[in-house]
Every structure is written in C-alpha cells, then in structure tokens.
Amino acid sequence: DGGITQSPKYLFRKEGQNVTLSxxxxxxxDAMYWYRQDPGQGLRxxxxxxxxxxxxxxxxxxxxxxxxxxxxxxxxTVTSAQKxxxxxxxxxSSISGGSFYEQYFGPGTRLTVT
Amino acid sequence: xxxxxxxxxxxSVQEGDSAVIKCTYSDSASNYFPWYKQELxxxxxxxxxxRSNVGEKKDxxxxxxxxxxxxxxxxxxxxxxxxxxxxxxxAASDEWGGSQGNLIFGKGTKLSVKP
Numbered sequence: 001d002g003g004i005t006q007s008p009k010y011l012f013r014k015e016g017q018n019v020t021l022s023x024x025x026x027x028x029x030d031a032m033y034w035y036r037q038d039p040g041q042g043l044r045x046x047x048x049x050x051x052x053x054x055x056x057x058x059x060x061x062x063x064x065x066x067x068x069x070x071x072x073x074x075x076x077t078v079t080s081a082q083k084x085x086x087x088x089x090x091x092x093s094s095i096s097g098g099s100f101y102e103q104y105f106g107p108g109t110r111l112t113v114t
Numbered sequence: 115x116x117x118x119x120x121x122x123x124x125x126s127v128q129e130g131d132s133a134v135i136k137c138t139y140s141d142s143a144s145n146y147f148p149w150y151k152q153e154l155x156x157x158x159x160x161x162x163x164x165r166s167n168v169g170e171k172k173d174x175x176x177x178x179x180x181x182x183x184x185x186x187x188x189x190x191x192x193x194x195x196x197x198x199x200x201x202x203x204x205a206a207s208d209e210w211g212g213s214q215g216n217l218i219f220g221k222g223t224k225l226s227v228k229p
Contacts, residue, residue, distance in 0.1 A: 040221055041221055042220055042222050043158070043217075043219040045217070090157065102160045102163075105158045105159070106157060
C-alpha cells in the first residue's frame with residue numbers, strides 16, 4: 001500500500017455541515033478521481049481532474065465540490081446540499097487522463113452524516 | 115451515455131471450481147474493459163483488462179472474453195481459491211467519446227469461495 005492516501009478513514013458529521021475529504025498521491029500522476037461507493041451500487045464518478053487547476057463533473061457531482069491546486073492533492077468537499085452524503089468515498093489516480101490507464105485507488109473514507 | 119449491467123450480484127462456489135461473472139454494456143463505441151477486485155475492507159485493484167481489438171486475454175487463472183457484437187464481456191476464474199473471495203467490478207469506457215474516457219462501473223459481484 002502507499003502511493004495514494006486518504007484521510008481520515010472514518011468521518012462523522014452533523015447534517016448541515018460541510019466536510020472536506022483529503023486525497024494525496026506521490027505517484028506523480030496527472031489524473032485524479034473521486035468515486036462514491038454505496039452498497040449494491042458499484043462505483044460512481046463524482047469529479048475528475050486530468051491536470052492541475054482543471055477538473056470536470058462526473059455523473060453525480062451535485063452537492064460536491066473539488067479543487068486541484070497541486071498535482072499531489074485533490075480534496076473533495078461534501079456540502080450541505082448533498083442529500084444523501086453518508087457513503088464510502090474512494091479517491092483514485094492514474095498516470096494520465098483517459099480510461100486506458102490503470103487507476104490506483106486510495107483506502108477510502110467512510111463518511112457518516114447524522 | 116454508457117450503462118454497464120453486471121451479473122450475478124452474488125456467487126458462491128466450492129474451492130477448485132470455476133467462476134464466471136458477466137457484464138453487458140450499452141455503448142457500442144466502448145473499447146476498453148477492465149476488471150477490478152476489492153477484498154473486504156481494502157481498495158479496488160485492477161486484475162485484468164481487455165481492449166476491443168482482442169477477443170480474449172488470460173493471466174494465469176484469470177481470463178476475460180469480449181464479444182463486441184453482443185456487447186458483453188466476462189471474467190473467468192479457474193481453480194478458485196479462498197483468497198479469490200472478494201467483490202469484482204467490471205467497467206467499460208469509450209476513450210474518444212463525450213464521456214472523455216471515464217470508466218462506468220457495474221454494480222459488483224460478491225464472490226465467495228468455500229473451502
């Protein structure tokens with residue numbers, strides 16, 4: 001393990017609060033991704049970034065925001081506008097954008113909002 | 115956009131038997147099909163992938179087959195072992211299309227290998 005890290009492993013928040021999930025990689029990868037994993041739902045793409053200072057919405061971007069100020073970092077903010085924020089969040093990176101490159105996943109953050 | 119269906123959602127086999135997981139996709143332009151394995155409490159990891167110019171690919175006990183006409187692809191695991199127990203995800207992507215090459219994942223198959 002190593003190369004791409006997420007913190008914290010578990011996160012608890014009250015409804016109505018924004019929360020930021022950390023994702024860091026030292027693989028010198030250009031592309032980074034955020035996925036949401038719900039039981040029986042597979043992995044759904046929230047946001048992705050193919051290069052520093054640029055990012056694009058994925059399939060379920062509503063209620064989320066990201067930034068990509070550094071190549072190594074791609075934090076995800078879950079805002080109070082996200083209706084069902086409780087989920088397991090996975091960050092991934094690949095050497096370059098585009099699907100032909102293997103995506104390396106972080107260990108994930110389990111967010112619980114009550 | 116692309117839609118990926120994966121079956122079955124759960125699969126239980128005896129150690130030593132074979133396991134087959136099937137996926138179908140909707141976008142005929144899709145041309146890359148990876149499979150990821152996620153062990154309990156761990157991160158997903160790529161185990162094998164196939165591109166549309168190939169019909170079959172093998173790596174030891176794992177093989178993937180692709181039928182572009184029927185738009186389906188399958189993962190085959192032979193001589194299953196308890197350490198094969200995990201959730202397996204298929205995915206599909208169109209490298210050149212409007213999705214900009216992002217992966218669309220199936221919902222996963224939980225494979226249990228009984229000793």
